Amino acid sequence: MVSGGIALFFLLLAVLAIIVLTAKYKMNAFVVLIGVAFLYGIAIGMPLKDVVANVRTGFGNTLGYIGIVIVCGTIMGYILEKTGAALSMTQAILKLVGRDRSALAMSIAGYVVSIPVFCDSGYVILTPLNKALAKETKTSMAVMAVALSTGLYATHTMVPPTPGPIAAAGTLKADLGLVIVLGLIAAFPAMIAGYIWAKTVAKKYWIEADIEVSYDELLKQQGKLPNTFMSFMPLVVPILLILLKSVADFPTKPFGGGGFAAFISFIGDPVTALMLGVILSLFLVPKGSLGTAYHEWMGHGIRDAAIILVITGAGGSFGRILQQSPMVEFIKTNLSGMHLGMLMPFIIAAALKTAQGSSTVAIITTSAIMAPILSTLGLNPALTVIAIGAGSMVVSHANDSYFWVVSQFSNMEVSVAYKIYTSATLVEGIVGIIVVMIMSIFI
Incomplete structure (x- = not known):
């Protein structure tokens, strides 16, 4: 095979190819990652039979470790969305925090809801409540939109069972319980930073909440929600x-x-625990809707999981090829003394996120790149997952579907969205990596 330095150069070309093909040419991330895995293996001189074997092994090992967890997480999240459980949790937080602090309440609601529910779905679900609160408290929708969107974004990128962090934990063989704890810790200051940004920067822009009904009238329209x-x-x-x-x-x-x-080891295994979560979520389904839940909602959750599964598996294939390349030894010999620490996964994830738009793709690709060199660099796997998540927030702009969900559902002009929302995701990511670097001193 080629020398380690050449293998590292080919990796840089591979990352550039991933960015260009997914961002400029809008190619499917699965196709790109699998294709790049094959081409990288061939380029470094790996025997052809080993290229195929490593692609297959990487794909299978990754999905075998984390695949069921991702499927269960997406099913559970969709059921919580359709049953109104996400709204029920939000109402409980509003009662606790108070309507007079509605922006903070919606930030916290986003922080909680986005642990099981995708951030874009969470934003759509909670927008009517957000608008009603903005109207009632005479608060600019700009403030409420940034507060809610950044609360959702913080846990979406850093806390399992959201698919991105789960996939990264599986790829890096990180303890999932530790990732959850550290992710919750890091995501909270990031959420607070988003809230402060909303109250200090977004408040300079007035956006009227386009809703006719009051908050109380909206609650009546929602009908009976599940028990809190x-x-x-x-x-x-x-x-x-x-x-x-x-x-x-x-x-x-x-x-x-x-x-x-x-x-405890059996019941606390992520597969068993998430399956139990799915079972518990079914108790929220009204009796007349059980058939719909079993056939339609579960099917929708599985379809949501499918694209994440194949991208995660492709990332595992790419990571396996990298593990077998001379690049690992080259980094161990020449680059481990650079002391970039947690900044390395953060920067890689931020570059991928900014270039191609998807936080999940950025997380999966970065974890595949980091997996073979993690022990060489002496990085904690759980903290690396959180650092990657923080990087995957930087930044959300026009190539990110969530950017359009936030701006369009909030009647926010694109130029304003860049000024108050995109900038907020930058602040969130920076705060997140600062917290990770502080935690790395003690862990």
């Missing part, structure tokens, strides 16, 4: 079980080595 406690259960229970398993796996064996510890 039950609405939170599909989200909270799997997270707690995964965290318990992480505790059970500590070297000190706090639960011992008997049957109870084995049960």
Whole structure:
């Protein structure tokens, strides 16, 4: 095979090809990643039979580790969306925080709702409430839009079971419980930064909330929503079980080595925990809609998962090829002393995100690039997942579908969206990586 330096040069060309093909020519990310994996393996002189074997192995190993979790997460998120559970959770947060602090309440609601629900879906679901609150409190829709969108964005990019962070955790073999805890910690200051940006920068722009009904009238129109406690259960229970398993796996064996510890390891496995989350979410479905939930909603969740699964698998194939290349040894010998630390995955993810628009593609591609060199650079896998997530926020602009969801559903001109929303995602990402770098001192 070629030398390590040449292999690294080919990697730079591969990343450039991914950016150009997905951003400029709008090619499907799965096709691009698989194609680049094959071409990179051939370019570095890997035997052809090994190229095919590594592509197959990388794809299978990645999906075998994380595939069921992604499917269960998307099914659960879609059921929470369709049953009104996301609205029920938001109302509970509003009651707790108060309508007089509506922007903060919507930031926190976004932070919670986007853990199981895609950020763009979450924004669409919560926009009527957001507009009604803006009208009632005489607040600019610019403030409310930035507050909600940045709250949703923070956990969407950094906290499982959102598909991007789950896929990255699987690729980097990071402890999922630890990723959840660290992601929640890092996402909260990022969310607060977005809220402050909304209250200081976005408030300079007045956008009228185009809604005729009041907040109370809107609630009446929504009809009967699921019980608040039950609405939170599909989200909270799997997270707690995964965290318990992480505790059970500590070297000190706090639960011992008997049957109870084995049960915790079983029930807290991400696959089991997320399957239980799906079961709990079905208790939210009205009896008359169970058939719809089983056939249509689950089917929709699986279809949502499919594209993420194939892109994640393709990222695993690319990562496997990179692991077998001379580049790994070259980096170990020549680049590990540069001390970029968590800035390396952050910068790569930010470059990919800004260039091609999709946070999920940026997360999956960056984790595939980082996987073979993680131990060489001495980076913590869980923190690396969060650093990648922070980078995947920088920045959301016109090539990102979420940019258009936020701007169009809020009656926001594109020029204004760049000034108050795109800039907010930059601030969020920077705050996120700062928190990660602080945590890396102690972990």
